[in-house]
Amino acid sequence: MNDLTRYRAVKEQMKTGDLLQWRSNSTVGTLICWWTGYEVSHSSLILRLSEYEGEERHRFTTEAISKGTVLSLLSRRLEHFDGNLWWYPLKEDWDKKRTFIGEMALGLIGIKYDYKNLLKQIFGKISADIEQLWCSEYVYVCYGYSGIAPYPGELSKLGIHKEGVQLI
Numbered sequence: 001m002n003d004l005t006r007y008r009a010v011k012e013q014m015k016t017g018d019l020l021q022w023r024s025n026s027t028v029g030t031l032i033c034w035w036t037g038y039e040v041s042h043s044s045l046i047l048r049l050s051e052y053e054g055e056e057r058h059r060f061t062t063e064a065i066s067k068g069t070v071l072s073l074l075s076r077r078l079e080h081f082d083g084n085l086w087w088y089p090l091k092e093d094w095d096k097k098r099t100f101i102g103e104m105a106l107g108l109i110g111i112k113y114d115y116k117n118l119l120k121q122i123f124g125k126i127s128a129d130i131e132q133l134w135c136s137e138y139v140y141v142c143y144g145y146s147g148i149a150p151y152p153g154e155l156s157k158l159g160i161h162k163e164g165v166q167l168i
Contacts, residue, residue, distance in 0.1 A: 019087070025082045061073075139155055
């Protein structure tokens with residue numbers, strides 16, 4: 001089980017729309033990093049559901065994974081994750097957009113994973129499409145962007161986040 005000390009130290013500062021950047025030690029994660037040239041292989045969002053956080057003050061993550069777009073307890077996801085994770089808070093000028101981001105993220109729960117376009121990226125970048133989503137495409141669309149979908153490692157370079165903090 002992972003040491004969640006760093007996560008617990010900052011989780012009260014995490015807000016809806018903040019970016020999580022994952023680097024998996026799996027074969028697929030390693031291949032994604034190699035192919036894209038970035039040190040992260042997956043992206044997800046923080047989602048605060050204050051009414052359901054309980055006394056534990058849970059944080060949630062929403063992401064596009066092989067099952068489609070899902071909502072999970074972040075601490076449960078972190079406990080056994082084999083790799084590294086960075087948290088990128090949104091800059092203050094994006095605070096007014098957090099409600100929109102959360103509504104988009106929840107509204108897209110259950111969308112199928114976009115295997116077809118993920119594979120097409122081998123030959124070049126493709127436009128974001130909300131009919132089916134992969135991880136960074138999901139985050140990009142939730143931020144309100146459209147057009148060419150970024151690789152996971154490109155999201156933290158959009159200029160909308162503060163410096164990243166490594167959690168595990």
